Structure formats: C-alpha cells, structure tokens
Amino acid sequence: MKLHIPGVRIKHTLPDVAPVPSLTLPLPEKLYMPLSMHIGAPAAPCVSVGEQVYKGQKIGEARGAISAAVHAPVSGTVLAIEQWPSARGGECETVIIENDGLETLSPDLCPHPECENDADALVALVRECGIVGMGGATFPTAAKIDSARGKMDTVILNGAECEPGLASDYAAMLERSDALLHGIRLLLMACGAKSAILAIEENKGEAISLLSGKLPADGSVKLQTLPSLYPQGGEKQLIYNTTGREIRSGGLPADVGCAVFNVETAIAVAEAVESGMPLIERYCTLSGSAFAQPKVVRVRIGTPVRHISEAAGGYETAPKKIILGGPMMGMSVYRTDMGVNKGSNGILAMAESGSESERQTSCIRCGRCVENCPMGLMPNYLNLFTRKNAAEKLQEYHVFDCLECGVCAYGCPARLPLVQQMKLGKARLRAWQNAEKARKEAQK
Numbered sequence: 001m002k003l004h005i006p007g008v009r010i011k012h013t014l015p016d017v018a019p020v021p022s023l024t025l026p027l028p029e030k031l032y033m034p035l036s037m038h039i040g041a042p043a044a045p046c047v048s049v050g051e052q053v054y055k056g057q058k059i060g061e062a063r064g065a066i067s068a069a070v071h072a073p074v075s076g077t078v079l080a081i082e083q084w085p086s087a088r089g090g091e092c093e094t095v096i097i098e099n100d101g102l103e104t105l106s107p108d109l110c111p112h113p114e115c116e117n118d119a120d121a122l123v124a125l126v127r128e129c130g131i132v133g134m135g136g137a138t139f140p141t142a143a144k145i146d147s148a149r150g151k152m153d154t155v156i157l158n159g160a161e162c163e164p165g166l167a168s169d170y171a172a173m174l175e176r177s178d179a180l181l182h183g184i185r186l187l188l189m190a191c192g193a194k195s196a197i198l199a200i201e202e203n204k205g206e207a208i209s210l211l212s213g214k215l216p217a218d219g220s221v222k223l224q225t226l227p228s229l230y231p232q233g234g235e236k237q238l239i240y241n242t243t244g245r246e247i248r249s250g251g252l253p254a255d256v257g258c259a260v261f262n263v264e265t266a267i268a269v270a271e272a273v274e275s276g277m278p279l280i281e282r283y284c285t286l287s288g289s290a291f292a293q294p295k296v297v298r299v300r301i302g303t304p305v306r307h308i309s310e311a312a313g314g315y316e317t318a319p320k321k322i323i324l325g326g327p328m329m330g331m332s333v334y335r336t337d338m339g340v341n342k343g344s345n346g347i348l349a350m351a352e353s354g355s356e357s358e359r360q361t362s363c364i365r366c367g368r369c370v371e372n373c374p375m376g377l378m379p380n381y382l383n384l385f386t387r388k389n390a391a392e393k394l395q396e397y398h399v400f401d402c403l404e405c406g407v408c409a410y411g412c413p414a415r416l417p418l419v420q421q422m423k424l425g426k427a428r429l430r431a432w433q434n435a436e437k438a439r440k441e442a443q444k
C-alpha cells in the first residue's frame, strides 16, 4: 500500500492573511457547550440548571476511558442542559451558560509542577483537563498516550495544517512556540519516547525559522520540513513521510513505534501543567468568499458560529453555505447558533452554494481517483460496491482505510459524491460485520 501523496497534488494553500497576531474576539452572552465534542462516549453533566459556574470549572465528567471532560469557558450561570445542534452533526446534550462577563476563575485551577516528570500524573491531568486531538480528530489525548506508552520511540508533532486554506496551526506555532516546545517535552516524557519530530509544511516559513532557533540543545526534537500538499496532515501520511514507516491496513501508529499529536494539543498539555487551565479555547481560521478578509481568531469553545463571524467583522456578502472545518473534510451547517467545539479549526463562509449535484454524471472510468488516493484505495470500485451494498467487497477493498480526505471527489470529473459514498460504505460494512458476528454467536 502506498502512503505517500501520489499523482495530482492539492496544493496546501494558506489563506491570504498574516496568521499573527490572531484576533481575540469579544465574548458572547451565551455559550453552548456540547457534551459530545470528541470521539468516544459523551461526557455526563456534573452541574445543574441555575448553578453558578466558574471559568475552567468542570461541567461534564468523562464517561469511560475513551471520553473527555468538558469545562466552562467563562464564568456565569447554567441556563439549560438540553439537546442542541452540534458542530459534529445532529443534536447532542449541551450545557448552555449565560456569561456574567466577570471571567471568575475556578478556585480549583493551579499549576501542576508534579506532572513535569511523572508520566502517570501527567496522563491523569490531561484526562482531567479534557484535552483531545485539536487537528480535528478530537480523539481523547490521555487515551492515546495510554494506548501507546512503552510501545513507541518517536513522537510526531503535526504542524502540517490538516486542510488547505487553514492557518490555525501556523498561528499557534508562532504565538505559542514556548508552550509548544514545553508540551513536546511533556509528551515525550509521558509516552516514554526517545525523540520527537516537529513536522511543518514548507509554506510556513516563519514558524520554521522561529522554532528551529528554539529546539532543545540535546537533539531530542528535530524539525522536519514537508512539502505543502494535502493530505499531508493525515496520521499515516505524516508517519510515512517523516519516518518512512508504513502502517498496515487496520493498524495503528503505535504498531510502528509512533504517536502523532497536533501542535495545538501539545500547547494545551503545556497549559494544563503551567496553569491548570483545561481545554476551553482554540485557534480558528475564518475564510471563504463571503468574508471580506480571512482571519485567524482565538475562540472560546462553545461560542456560537454566528457570534464569531459578527465579532470578527461580519460578512462582505451573505453566505450561501457555511462549513465548519476545512474545505475538504469540513461539514456544512444550517444553523449558526451552535457552539464551536474542540475540533473546530475553521469556519468557511461561501458566497456561492457550490452545489454540484446537478452536474453529476456516471463514472467515466478515468481512474483519476485511484491515481490520487493517498491510501492507495480504489474509490471508483468502493463507490460501486457501496451502491450495490456488497459488504464483503467493501472489506476486501479496505474501505475502513479511507481517510475521508476528499481528494478523490475533488478531482472526479463526474462530480460523484465519493466521500459520502465512503462514509456510507463504512456504515454498511460495519452493519454487515455486526450481523455476521451475531449470526456466528447464535450458531455456537
């Protein structure tokens, strides 16, 4: 299986904006904190309606090992705990907080110097602070460290920006370089790894020169420059392109001795140790043709999308389509009163709807999708097998290896909705596998 980025490249462009200084927005009157904004079990609310909460106070308890705690991003009063539209699609239980504007800190917050050299204590703190993968994947970081401890030699820091048109990682690396390097040291210690690779795409020149001048003298952290190509930030691509190690189909980074963390995740880990502050804020890129000018902003998690666009100067043209995330993997949203979550690295507002459905034709068997797929898959066949509900074929052709990166759909002259088909194909295969398992158990 080839894991490098073959064929036509999607250039990893940056928005036409200086990534720093990022803009800190005025805070909204109400914040909407989804209790499910990570991979895994939703958090369980641990506050009640009417209760006073403080900035950084835990309001949702992690449920199980693959889950993440949720914290109040401001001080104020819990107005409601109810189902609300979620940036991950559908609705989920959400704690709605009325901001009192006082920014009163939770009395529980304090620095944690004991975590500097104690891996168990650090993992517990990371879990307590609700830190998740901030490149968009939102996998709980404590669970990732736990699953890989003692099995790896290399920690890779993903500074490759997960999608074209975003500059959130770039801004984070420039504005929080010291915290980033502290976070890398902490992650190395927690994972028991020998060395770290800080992987940055070549179009982020300022970050490369700033960070290369600050690397630790002991050589434990190396900076590696990568071509600016999408999907460079995919975990398997990044591991292959930095270490040459290939992960087998269905395998994990730990199988090849690696763990990958987004640069903002490393910063969040450092912040948890330095001040005890949980994950309540992140960088977010505002771009797209409806904005007069793209911007990188610092937002509190839970801030409604509408407030962010208005506070950042509003639209130049009324948007016809709003996407949370990047242009390739982001999700269209139809309401703007939902709060951004821990994985919201961008808001794209498009002046045109971009609907391609009327131009769809049948597959012309050009093979472009096969040539371009970074996972070496055959999207044209997977599309066919999904339509035919041929679950065994979907398995044989490794649909679960699909990153949902959108490269195949981007270059498809027939305008086929290939990513949606991959998602559907995975759901169909999962259902078939469950039914097979149940059938075999019944036979036993």
Ligand code: SF4
Binding pocket: 362, 363, 364, 365, 366, 367, 368, 369, 370, 379, 380, 383, 408, 411, 412, 413, 414, 415, 416
């Ligand atoms: S790129 Fe589109 S038209 Fe070409 S083979 Fe793939 S699915 Fe068919």
Ligand code: SF4
Binding pocket: 372, 373, 374, 375, 376, 377, 378, 379, 401, 402, 403, 404, 405, 406, 407, 408, 409, 418, 419, 422
């Ligand atoms: S969406 Fe999946 S099938 Fe399409 S190019 Fe990306 S990895 Fe390949």
